[in-house]
Amino acid sequence: MNATIDRTGATHLVRAEGAPCPTLVIDADRLPAGDAELLEGLAGIRDGLDPATRRTVLKNAVVRPSAHPLFDLDYYFVQSLPGGRGRFDTRGSCGHSILAAVEAAARDGMIPPLEPGRRVRVNVVNNGDHVVCEVDETGPDRTRFTAHFLCTPARPVGDLLVTGEPVTHVRLDGRRIPVSLVDMGNPYVFVGAGDLGVRDTRELFTAGDELFGLLGRVRLAVCAHMGWDSSGAFPKIAALLPGPDGELAVRAVSVPSWHPTLALTGAICLGTAVGIEGTVPFSLARAAGHESGLVRLRTPGGPLRARARITGPADAPRLGWVSVADKYVSYEHTVAPPVGAYGLPSPSRSEDTSCLSLPL
The missing domain is CATH 3.10.310.10 (Diaminopimelate Epimerase; Chain A, domain 1)
Incomplete structure (x- = not known):
């Protein structure tokens, strides 16, 4: 894919039909490198949410354009756990959140706009899964997908x-x-x-x-x-x-x-x-x-x-x-954290991602 991209760096709320809650989708460049540091930065972003959203939205997707030639998007899933600030589980994945991340990434400029027939190739950083999200239908606020989980080679x-x-x-x-x-x-x-x-x-x-x-x-x-x-x-x-x-x-x-x-x-x-x-x-x-x-x-x-x-x-x-x-995905809205919050720089709008990689 092209190394030069134009993206907003916004944080989004996207709901996949059938999921227990929306997914908070965050540009990876809003977060520091290193797994512990990333999770602390995510906790800071969640601190900026309104209390009702922070309480009910327990799924987080950290994404960026993939530097790997076989993929369009790197995706890192973080499950928020009840019981206190910064309680997270990164040992698994979430298919609904993958679709939500694809919807948000297209709106954010990380990947081309979604249209019927387009296939978005996702690298799941947590467990190495390879997922192809095939766009079947698009609308102003809703997209219908078929999700293909690939085994390469066959397992x-x-x-x-x-x-x-x-x-x-x-x-x-x-x-x-x-x-x-x-x-x-x-x-x-x-x-x-x-x-x-x-x-x-x-x-x-x-x-x-x-x-x-x-x-x-x-x-x-x-x-x-x-x-x-x-x-x-x-x-x-x-x-x-x-x-x-x-x-x-x-x-x-x-x-x-x-x-x-x-x-x-x-x-x-x-x-x-x-x-x-x-x-x-x-x-x-x-x-x-x-x-x-x-x-x-x-x-x-x-x-x-x-x-x-x-x-x-x-x-x-x-x-x-x-x-x-x-599988239907509906865009809810953009979450705008305070400028300069968490001590993290905003991503540039024209950035070379050829050697970026998510932690873990």
Whole structure:
């Protein structure tokens, strides 16, 4: 891409449909280099938000034009955690925030304007994911995307199973609960809602604090089993039930409550898991009548469609890519921090980015 760009350096609020909150999108050049310094600078930017926005907007995307010839945008996701200033988790990603970042970057001049057919190539700094955001439709304040998560080269599906096995059993209340730990887009724990006493989709979607707490305890049991730190946002957890005509019902936990739909990375991970023989999602999807190809997901907030491309021989399958269609993004407004705040210089409007890189 061109090394000389014209950009505003503004901070934006953008909402991806189905996300639990908008994303705060920040030009990386407003922040200092180094991971700890960047997070402190981000905390300073968030201090300048009005209290309601600071309390409810928990997703942050730090972006800049990519110096790598294969990408258009470098993206660094930071999840704000409840409980105090500067509590962040950078160990995962957020697909909805990737789309929000693309929308903001186009408005800010980091990348060309969005138009149908344009494909924006995003490098996820947190975990090395390669994501292509394909523009399907544009409007004054809303864009429709298809998100493609690529595996280059194609990854053995066994590498996506965190424990190396399709099913792992964890102990909870004297019982052994079968779960599948799959890592594609983000690490997820998938558990059959029936194993938690849920009888049907209506009960799954209307359940309140009791099921929410139970899923949290399953997640804690998984973290204890794996020796993981349970204080951050990852791994995510979702409960599944087979539905009619091959459909899979899913309800997921976000930070700090139920997810209104399913994270885009959750749809990517679940679409992948459905194609891996023996996993909890595979078995439940087969119980619903799903065989292969496009998988239809039903969430409390509406349907989703995911497709995973798995190739190779049956004894050595590989994942090529996973796609989720019909994702809408709406631009909300520009956030204008005070001039000279946080001791950081504003980015120049004509800047050579050929050797810039995000921390981490």
